[in-house]
Amino acid sequence: MSFVFWLLAAITVAGGLAAVLLKNLVHCALALTVVFTGLAFLFLQLDAQFAGFAQILVYVGAVAILVVFAILLTRSSETPKDGGVFSRTWGVGLVIAAAVFAVLGWAVLQSETGLPHETAVPNVTVQLIGNALMGRYVLPLEIVALLLTAAMIGAVIVAMHEKGDAK
Amino acid sequence: MTVFATPLAGYLLVAALLFAIGLAGALTRRNAILVLIGIELMLNAANLNLIAFWRYMPHPEALTGMMFAIFSIAVAAAEAAVGLGLVISIHRHAKTTDLDEMNRMKG
Amino acid sequence: MPEKADQVFLLLRDWLVGFLPPGWRSAAGVVLGVIGIIAVFPGLFAITTVLERKGLGRMQNRLGPNRVGPFGILQPIADAIKSLTKEDIVPLNADAVVHFLAPVFLVVVVFMGFAVLPVGRNMVLVNMDSGLLFYFAMGASTEVSIFMAGWSSRNKYSLLGAMRAVAQMISYEVPLLLSSVVIVMMTGSLSLVKIVEAQNQYTWGLPHWYIFTPWGCAAFVMYAVAATAETNRSPFDLPEGESELVAGYFTEYSGFKFALFFLGEYLAMLSISGLGTTLFLGGWSSPLALLNWVPSWIWFFSKVMLSICVLIWVRGTLPRLRQDQLMNFAWKFVLPMTLLNLMVAALWRFMGDGWARWVACSAILLLVYVGAGRVGMRREHFGPRTYRYAE
Numbered sequence: 001m002s003f004v005f006w007l008l009a010a011i012t013v014a015g016g017l018a019a020v021l022l023k024n025l026v027h028c029a030l031a032l033t034v035v036f037t038g039l040a041f042l043f044l045q046l047d048a049q050f051a052g053f054a055q056i057l058v059y060v061g062a063v064a065i066l067v068v069f070a071i072l073l074t075r076s077s078e079t080p081k082d083g084g085v086f087s088r089t090w091g092v093g094l095v096i097a098a099a100v101f102a103v104l105g106w107a108v109l110q111s112e113t114g115l116p117h118e119t120a121v122p123n124v125t126v127q128l129i130g131n132a133l134m135g136r137y138v139l140p141l142e143i144v145a146l147l148l149t150a151a152m153i154g155a156v157i158v159a160m161h162e163k164g165d166a167k
Numbered sequence: 168m169t170v171f172a173t174p175l176a177g178y179l180l181v182a183a184l185l186f187a188i189g190l191a192g193a194l195t196r197r198n199a200i201l202v203l204i205g206i207e208l209m210l211n212a213a214n215l216n217l218i219a220f221w222r223y224m225p226h227p228e229a230l231t232g233m234m235f236a237i238f239s240i241a242v243a244a245a246e247a248a249v250g251l252g253l254v255i256s257i258h259r260h261a262k263t264t265d266l267d268e269m270n271r272m273k274g
Numbered sequence: 275m276p277e278k279a280d281q282v283f284l285l286l287r288d289w290l291v292g293f294l295p296p297g298w299r300s301a302a303g304v305v306l307g308v309i310g311i312i313a314v315f316p317g318l319f320a321i322t323t324v325l326e327r328k329g330l331g332r333m334q335n336r337l338g339p340n341r342v343g344p345f346g347i348l349q350p351i352a353d354a355i356k357s358l359t360k361e362d363i364v365p366l367n368a369d370a371v372v373h374f375l376a377p378v379f380l381v382v383v384v385f386m387g388f389a390v391l392p393v394g395r396n397m398v399l400v401n402m403d404s405g406l407l408f409y410f411a412m413g414a415s416t417e418v419s420i421f422m423a424g425w426s427s428r429n430k431y432s433l434l435g436a437m438r439a440v441a442q443m444i445s446y447e448v449p450l451l452l453s454s455v456v457i458v459m460m461t462g463s464l465s466l467v468k469i470v471e472a473q474n475q476y477t478w479g480l481p482h483w484y485i486f487t488p489w490g491c492a493a494f495v496m497y498a499v500a501a502t503a504e505t506n507r508s509p510f511d512l513p514e515g516e517s518e519l520v521a522g523y524f525t526e527y528s529g530f531k532f533a534l535f536f537l538g539e540y541l542a543m544l545s546i547s548g549l550g551t552t553l554f555l556g557g558w559s560s561p562l563a564l565l566n567w568v569p570s571w572i573w574f575f576s577k578v579m580l581s582i583c584v585l586i587w588v589r590g591t592l593p594r595l596r597q598d599q600l601m602n603f604a605w606k607f608v609l610p611m612t613l614l615n616l617m618v619a620a621l622w623r624f625m626g627d628g629w630a631r632w633v634a635c636s637a638i639l640l641l642v643y644v645g646a647g648r649v650g651m652r653r654e655h656f657g658p659r660t661y662r663y664a665e
Contacts, residue, residue, distance in 0.1 A: 009181045016185050016208055020192030025200065026425055030372065032204055033418055035185070039211050042178070046222040051236050053407045055214075058240050061414025061447070063207065063247050065440060068421055070200055070251040072437070073664040074258040086195050087267050093194025101187030108179045116175065122227035126404050126464045132230045140234075144241050151245035159252035161662060255664075 004045060012038030023085050025071045033064045047121055050129055178219035186212035199254045199264045203247060210243040276567040280395055283310065283571070307399045311388050318575070319540045320350035326586050333590035357533035365427060365526050372426035377527070377534035380419040384541045387412040391548045392467050394558045394571035405466040406458060409549060410451055413504065416542065417443050423535070424523035435522030438597055439513035443504055445604040450500035452612035453493040456619045457484055457553045466549075470557030481563075483556040488635040489619040492643075494554040496608055496615070498584075501546045503600065505539065508589040512597050547581035548574075555581075607647065614642055 015034035022028045036059040043052035087093075133141050189208025192201060214236045221232020258264050278285065287306045291299045324339075324347060331338030339346040364373055390405035392398040402408055417440050424436020458464055461472045475482045484490030503510040514522035524535045551557055555577050558570035595603070618635050625631035 005177060009177070012181065013184055013188070016188040019204055019208065020188055020196065020201065025198065027372075028201060028204060030418075030422065032207065035208065035211065039215055042181075042215060043218050046178070046218050048218045048222065048233055048236070049402070050404055050407070051214075051218055051233050051240075053404060053411045054237055054240055056411035057407065057414050058244050059207075059211075060418060061411065062444070063244050065417055065421065065444060066247055066251055067200065067204060067207075068425075069437075069440075070203075070254055072425075072433075073255055074200070074264050085197055087197045090195040094191055096194060097187045097191035100190055101183055104183035104186065105180060108176050108183065112174070112176050116223045116225065119223065119225060119227060122222075124227070124230065124233070126407075127462070128228070128230065129233070132234060137234050137238075140238055144238055147242065148245050151249050155248045155252035158249065159255045 005042075008038050008041050008045065012042065026068065029064060029067045029071060032067065033060055036060050036064060047124070050124070050126060175219060175223045179216060182212045182215040182219065184212075185209075185215070197265050197267050199257065199266055200251070202266070203250045203254065206250070207243065207247060210239065214239050276569070280569040280571075281397075282569070283394070284396060304399070311385070311399065315385075315388060315541060315544060316537065318544055318579075319537060321579075322540055322544065322582055323353065324349050325583070326589075329583070329586045330590045333587070354533070357530055357536075360529035362529040362531065363526075365429070367428045368526060369426040369428065372422050373526075374531075376419050376423035376426060377531045377538065379422065380416055380538035381534050381541070383412050383415045383419065384538050384545060387542075387545045388548070390466055391545070391552060392470050392557055393548075393574050394569070397558075397571060398467055401467055402465065404464045406454060406464045406469075409466075410447075410454075413450075413542075413546070414447060416538075419538075420523055423527070427523075427526035429526055432523050432525045435513045435525070439506055439523055442506070442510060442513060442597070442600060442604075445601050446500040446503035446510075446608075449496055449604060449608040449612050450504060452609070452616065453497040453500065454549075454553055456489055456493045456612075456615055459616070459619060460484070460489075460623065466552050466557075470552055470559065473556040474559040476563040481556055481559055481561060483554065483559070485554045487622070488632065488639055489615050489622055490554060492611070492615050492618075492639050494550070496612055497550055497554065499608060500604075501550060502585065502588065503604070505543045505546060507543065507585055509592040509595050510600055511589075512594055512600070543582065543585060544578060547578045547585070550581060551577040610646070611643065615639070 012035055015031045015038060018031035019028045019035060022031065036055065040052045040055040040060070043049075043055060186209050189205045189212060191205070192208065193205030196202065196205070217232045217236045217239065221227060221230075221236070224232070254264060257269070261269060263269075287303055290306060291302045294302050327349065328338035328346060339349045342348045342352045364370060387409050389399040390402055390409050398405075420439050420443070421436050424432045424434075424439070427433075457469060461469045463469065473481065473483050480486070485494045502508075506513055514524070524532060527535060551574060558574040560566050560568055560570070560573050618638055621638075622631050622635050625634065
């Protein structure tokens with residue numbers, strides 16, 4: 001396998017592990033940013049430039065900042081109280097995750113001969129994407145627009161101070 | 168260094184690993200925000216899967232995989248916003264984001 | 275002869291690269307391009323610092339620095355020596371790794387934005403199909419570095435400055451993108467090279483720059499406002515206001531790291547001016563058809579420096595906006611105007627050629643600007659002041 005792929009995969013997986021294992025929440029959020037960037041580079045390596053740049057723009061530029069703001073607004077960045085950072089039932093969670101990985105890994109490795117191989121580099125221009133969005137995928141596009149509007153209004157209403165709330 | 172050298176299984180295994188890590192994080196940590204971080208990791212792993220399959224399948228000009236991934240990115244961003252709004256609202260009410268202490272509906 | 279002057283840097287690169295064996299040539303060409311960017315833009319940064327200090331000084335009725343070199347021109351060299359030799363203080367409680375990485379990340383991300391700007395005819399480092407999207411992706415990543423800087427200092431003022439800066443940058447990101455989307459819509463491509471080439475045509479000797487159309491002019495004004503807010507320049511510089519927050523999110527930085535932040539901020543200013551010239555002012559195309567013999571890169575850099583002079587002028591003239599006034603302005607005025615601008619641009623395309631579309635589009639934009647701007651934003655609430663804390 002190519003060296004660049006190994007490097008990016010290692011960075012991404014290391015970032016993911018850091019994001020779930022670190023004690024300080026802001027460090028977890030920054031590790032999550034590393035995961036997003038690693039994934040964006042993996043997308044670029046797979047010749048999906050639009051998806052890669054959209055990943056950086058949306059995830060690194062907005063979702064990571066959102067997570068960080070939430071951590072700071074809920075005072076979760078201070079040191080955790082006694083009891084540690086893992087919940088009481090952490091063993092079960094770990095077993096479930098390991099089982100899921102085992103099943104997925106077995107499925108991938110079992111079907112390795114049946115998986116499709118390399119095709120020629122697709123020439124994906126932004127115009128093609130635009131035509132697809134306005135042609136074949138116009139219904140999902142409009143639904144996602146409605147969904148985003150609803151989510152925006154919902155998030156504002158959920159997080160808003162109610163009238164007469166204590167300061 | 169072309170994609171030639173990396174079989175599809177490599178990308179799928181990385182995605183599976185990232186998914187499992189996200190799932191472990193969502194299931195084992197106490198803080199509600201870390202559950203959301205785990206969910207974001209899982210969504211990103213699914214996106215990687217989609218793009219990898221799109222690239223290796225016979226007709227990449229149909230753009231199905233990439234469209235799916237782009238819509239997934241948009242929806243995940245919206246879901247993160249709503250989820251974090253909920254966490255902030257819960258914190259305002261319960262003064263904590265510790266999931267082990269939110270057991271009022273138990274029993 | 276004018277073509278040779280125009281392409282002189284490309285010819286120089288080809289000559290230098292010709293010394294290498296054929297397999298290495300394209301990689302070496304790219305490396306030379308990168309070296310060019312790293313040499314030119316920090317040089318412009320040095321010129322900008324002198325220009326700013328002297329210009330602001332004259333606007334404030336004082337001389338700027340005038341000791342180092344004739345008229346203080348060599349001041350950047352003195353500044354560089356100072357920042358390189360100052361002691362690097364890291365607070366004891368600060369998060370050392372993040373504190374170190376924040377300026378590095380900022381400078382890296384800002385330099386990557388320069389890769390897609392076409393500085394001359396055929397002179398772009400990477401000719402990407404979605405160049406504009408790449409540029410905005412890099413611009414969005416600078417917010418992470420500002421947050422890292424503010425949080426890692428473990429200083430309440432730094433954190434406050436960082437939160438304000440990030441909130442401001444996110445709020446103005448959307449009008450920035452939407453005002454550029456109008457250009458994309460009318461050109462039909464996200465590639466910056468194609469956008470400049472579409473503006474490089476002349477009618478009666480006057481160019482087809484997008485700023486000379488009603489929707490382009492409105493978009494340029496909104497882009498300028500959003501760009502000033504994105505780079506935290508006055509009048510939007512509350513996050514780093516010297517009188518409010520010491521130095522905002524880079525309070526705890528000294529020596530070389532502070533110089534890196536300074537470099538990153540001014541490079542971001544140059545970069546966003548470069549993008550503004552590319553999108554609205556025609557990039558490397560000359561203003562009149564008969565001035566085409568002047569090399570294209572001279573036009574590009576002149577326009578960028580002109581934008582920088584306007585930014586410095588605005589800094590010296592306008593007072594600072596308060597945080598809530600600036601966010602109000604972004605969400606309630608600039609954003610709806612950008613959306614209206616999109617629809618006006620669509621109307622322009624729909625009405626076909628002729629003078630009617632000029633009148634219609636200009637009328638709509640001016641009426642809404644005057645009407646909504648004067649009437650809508652004038653509501654003032656003079657009730658008792660309330661404070662809302664996050665709990």
